[in-house]
């Protein structure tokens with residue numbers, strides 16, 4: 001570089017930036033320099049575009065996801081749009097300012113449904129805004145919605161439907177029909193991407209200059225997901241309840257590649273599993289098939305045994321399968337059940353496919369059976385370790401679902417696989433299902449109250465490990481419930497260690513079967529309500545992890561506590577908890 005003072009005067013870079021640039025290009029040939037100048041120009045154009053997009057976004061892909069499915073659909077769409085040469089702003093609902101909606105021209109939303117027909121936690125603020133008193137009119141907005149759900153739930157894809165209705169009510173216009181995608185959502189993504197691409201072409205080609213997609217110098221880290229899972233070795237699998245405990249809970253440690261399988265405390269691990277070979281044999285025997293028949297699933301041809309083993313759902317019965325079986329078996333009883341939505345869901349909930357085959361026998365050919373059954377879905381388990389503490393390991397806490405009903409022994413699909421059929425040294429296919437709605441407080445001084453029952457304790461082990469390695473000063477209170485102190489006090493030694501070290505300031509336990517009267521976490525909370533209210537007033541974040549009904553009971557206790565110790569009316573107590581939720585201080589991980 002010649003006269004540097006002169007160059008600096010004319011240039012937009014600081015002295016430091018210029019010096020770094022000079023270092024970076026040092027030694028390049030003339031051809032390489034020419035290529036680099038074009039490359040930089042491209043980056044400049046792209047940066048300009050995205051800064052313009054920030055001011056007046058031309059297209060936003062807004063996703064709201066709890067377990068990562070909606071996010072993966074949105075990311076793939078964004079990458080397709082980019083390949084088409086348009087820039088799109090991809091944003092998760094929790095980072096989206098609802099007031100910006102009226103500046104949007106084109107909004108593509110991908111949203112899953114959680115709870116009982118609710119939007120994911122990340123979209124709560126957005127929904128509150130849209131349902132609130134003063135949302136802006138959205139007459140200039142055009143939109144498209146891809147909803148994800150599970151049709152075995154009563155409120156199928158409700159969040160997507162609600163979003164559609166709310167946007168419409170504010171004057172926005174749907175450009176294509178909303179998609180309500182079921183658990184096999186991947187079967188309809190490609191067609192939807194095609195429709196959106198065509199739409200974007202129409203809508204944006206006149207308004208937005210194209211960005212020539214550049215070959216970026218990105219390190220191509222593999223992103224593992226349900227379609228491309230990571231093969232994790234099982235390092236350890238150990239039962240952590242006594243042999244006489246009513247439930248069998250295992251601690252599993254899996255080895256992962258820390259560079260490409262990154263997780264945060266609060267995240268879950270998606271596990272792909274194989275059905276129990278004994279169950280596959282039972283289904284084959286009941287249908288009179290050998291298993292050697294060839295079947296085609298999407299574009300893959302395989303034997304029926306292979307399909308039943310690893311591709312088709314056998315442990316969670318879908319209502320659709322029940323209705324179709326009613327016709328196949330030509331059973332008046334099953335047809336009557338199928339005709340009543342409530343009874344149909346209850347039947348599907350209480351039976352496995354094999355139970356139904358025993359009770360309503362019929363013959364079916366191999367292809368029809370493969371068509372009838374739903375694709376097997378990965379199961380998500382809260383991660384029980386912090387990556388800061390265990391860089392290349394993921395820990396899980398797995399309760400084996402087992403019970404006897406309808407004259408048969410039942411074993412959970414994934415829990416049976418993880419605790420009975422894979423052993424140490426074996427491999428499991430996994431991916432990280434992130435859970436942005438369940439995070440430690442950003443401020444390390446914020447106190448936490450962590451309420452969990454059974455395996456719902458898992459994420460708190462991750463939280464405390466993380467707080468320990470970060471030296472976070474915030475106080476921590478663990479509230480744990482299970483059946484018996486001596487049989488199933490999960491991770492007891494960890495909590496004792498943290499108590500001694502001063503990391504765990506308070507621990508409250510509820511062992512329901514150790515006393516005459518059944519005592520659960522919600523009762524323990526009520527007993528310690530005064531202290532709990534003080535912690536909340538000190539700014540604590542309140543976490544609850546476990547089954548839906550447990551969360552509901554905990555919510556009721558909290559309401560009572562706030563009324564009793566805060567002297568609030570019922571309405572004011574509800575508002576108090578609502579404000580906690582809005583401030584990200586009432587966080588739930590329920591299943």
Ligand SMILES: Cc1cc2nc3c(=O)[nH]c(=O)nc-3n(C[C@H](O)[C@H](O)[C@H](O)COP(=O)(O)O)c2cc1C
Nearest residue numbers: 065066067068069070112113115117149150156157
């Ligand atoms: C706790 C829980 C509750 C759910 N509730 C519903 C529901 O009420 N209606 C529905 O259609 N789907 C429901 N689902 C299914 C999810 O919407 C579906 O699995 C979706 O693919 C998840 O996408 P995500 O990973 O982006 O959150 C529920 C799933 C879970 C885990």
